[in-house]
Amino acid sequence: MTHVLAGELAARGHDVTLFAGPGTDVDLPVRLLVPAGFEPSAAALADRNAPSAGWVAEHHAYLGLMLDLARTGAAEYDVVHNNSLHHLPVAMASAVGVPMLTTLHTPPLPLVESAISLDPLGSTFAAVSAFTAEAWAHAVPAGVVHNGIDLTRWYAGDGGGPAVWSGRLVPEKAPHAAMDACRRAGVPLVLVGPAHDRDYFRTELEPRLGDGIEYAGHLNHAELGQLLRRASVAVVTPAWDEPYGLVASEAMACGTPVAGYVRGALPEVVGALGGVLAPADDVDALAAAVLAAARLDRRAVRAHAEATCSLTRMVDDYERCYHELLELDDEAA
Template sequence: MRILVITDPVIPVPPIDYGGVERIAASLCQCLRDMGHVVDLIAGPGSQSFGGRLFIHHRPSTKRLSRAARKAWFQGISAAAVLKADCVINFGRLDYLHLILKLAKPLICCFQNPILASEVEWLVARRSRNLALVGISRAQVEDVRHLAEFSVIYNSTNTDLFEARSGIPEEGYFVFLGRLTANKGVDTAIRVAKKCGVRLKIAGNRPQEEDGLRYFNEEIKPHLGDVIEYVGEINDEQKKSLLGNARALLFPIRWPEPFGIVMVESLACGTPVIATRCASTPEVIDHGKTGFLAESEDEMVEAVQKIDSVDRLECRRQAEQRFSSKVMTEKYLDVIQKLVASHSA
């Protein structure tokens, strides 16, 4: 089959550093190609071809005319790209799909962020057939299932890029990896580490907006030192080492994150995860087997104290069986094949 994949233009596919959605799109494109399919891609500057045609679109400025012009430009390149495709997979903005929605071409819309009812209503009002909706966790789609049928396909990581060790790492630190914002809960990770008397390494990008800077300066910076260490932003190679040598990943989110890909990357390293029981975390973490789910900060402290009882090879096994790029791609292919067959009938 010939499959067209669409992403937003802000971050290239694959991303250089930060870019969760773009990393998922890249993994899907690569696996589809490896399975013998032709993959065309519409993505931002710096993106690479996956064997098929590559169409570059650009981010508009904040000016209204610029946005209108970029949207019109996108209609032109999408018209050229969609004609030869058997199916379209969209990871990008919905309001750019006006032309594609008017065509009969099978379309899969994958939602990587919290889903608004208005988004679903907008889509199904414009396309009643040849449309499949994909969410990335049951928690994410729970409140919109009454509006349309959703398939749930968990995000993945390329498990071949990570190695797992069976023993407890000698360095003995815990790790927090993510954007340093209040909803990610890094302040909770710091308090838990201090209560347990363990080292914590913090990695991630610092927000530059006023609230984000205030949060970093008030909740994170005063605690930094030999025990609580901020290592800055890291690339993929550094991530493997940081996660693989940690006793556990702390994932104390306090918002309904649809799917935290860092949990899967940690498991692929054989590193268990201690997470708040929130949104999709119970779908990813097998409580007691690949980590622990905590209802409170005190429960997270208890989890730290018993984390070495988790079998690190079991963490790796579940990452391979449930969250590998191949598993994800096979599930997308199942949706694609059903959609294309229905279209041809």
Template sequence: MKIAMLAPIAWRTPPRHYGPWELVTSLLTEALVARGIDVTLFATKDSFTRGKLDGVVPGGYEETPEVDAKVWEYAHLAHLFEQADRFDLIHNQADFPAHAFSRLVDTPMVTTIHGFSSARILPMYKPFEDRVHYVAISDADRSPMLNYAATIHHGIRLDEFPFEPDGGEDLLFFGRMHPDKGAAEAIEVARATGRRLNLYGIIQDQGYFDREVAPFLSEQIVYHGPVGGEARLRALGKAQALLHLINFDEPFGLSVVEAMACGTPVIAIDRGSMPELITPETGLLVGSTGEAITALGQIHTIDRAACRARVAEHFSVEAMADNYIRLYERILSSG
């Protein structure tokens, strides 16, 4: 089986810090290669993989100033589709632009939908559902307007996330500085309870950060910026709870799974995929910031080992790869 894996080009694959789509693309690629599958990763030229790397884009457009996103995205797509006949299957991780090329080639195609943002994207999904096999990353993120081939949850490499049996007393926010992700709500919980809060993530909305986050920064409420490597792992594990007080229907929530892998329970707004990730044994689902403040008083009852066990059972990279391989085989066997 020869797979062409089409990565996004906002960031390097795998990303240095932020880049959830690129991260999942890398995790799946490496897991497939480990199983002996012939995978060519089409990504930025500074990406790396144990498979074959092919690409024309110098670097991610979010971190390489000379790269124009639209220009290089289409150069990236053309580079793959001009050689589509070399592959048994194309796995598109880079959203809907690839669909424009799908009827020009005979190679079967899978698209992982990394979050169904709104019905406005349907004109580049609905007309292609008889040509492209769509994968949802959670049941909650399925659009009733589309046909899907499967729901496949993201997975992580559990052995890369050290278990912390005692995370301490600090609270954690881990995500983009954007109204959707709930940094302001996490700050409200910390201020109401007198708890120290560590915030990590890129600033995606500078105005929001300046209004809702920056005025409250202090020795108690600390913004650390984006973080990677060992510092990222320490951040995920050295917390009593992750506050995931989202203001949108979260399609998946990779940081939720990563925190649980380290033993950190989660207090999350009950929206989107959160009920698929979080059980009463691993965290608390709430309806408001006020309920989150109350829930914090119960967080010590959560067994940190149970958090890690749930990830091991349901959200491992091995499980993700196995599910995709079954999908690939089903598509290829159907002719």
């Protein structure tokens, strides 16, 4: 999301600086800020309460960024858009000297809640769905800017092929439920994604493979798009309350209807036109949803994606947020 947002803002003529980790796509038309490295001493790590090296590196990166912004932010930037999940940008927002917009991509996080409680007006907040905004409502009010995808990259296809499940192969995504539902529906299924949890893959997924269900591995965007354009239906089975559900948007952009669970923001993303949803964890109802979704008009599904999931719409919304922040900042001055 941050990648396509930065690219589109630059294409619209904005001067964009991106703060991101090593390995980030340097072909983006933006200025890249790479975090300063830091390794604590052996003496510091010998402390029995020392955090992990990864935690320290992330903390150092964000602390360095925010101190730099506090020193030079007002001279170099008009707006800071925080898409991180870290607490320091929120905690230090008031020190930056320019307005900050923080997008809430997750359910509430303890350290971010702590930062908000100490300076609730330091940042303005947007959430990726109304569901996520409601989840944070006890801590901070947030507007809603739904995520968007590049519809020229995810384009419509004719369908007619097997069902597809895409995402990380982990218990909270519950691909095993998609396997069970498609087997009951008599619909072949292709699983796509990285197998991060090897124990889960070995015990829950491998025994379910075969008889029309296959694992295609971890595909790149172009390969996944090709598969989705051929798919008859995309099955989305979160076992937790997803804050948005990008895989549903990608499928609908390909004209492929979604069969999934009524959970988290998925009803908001799919709506009445993008697919058929079943009660959470009801595999029999999901099997029926797979068959019903496959009968939907693919042109109407694509049109729904164009109206609700486009990158253009997302960046339009964020530009409005930036202008509102600048107007408020001018009034305060």
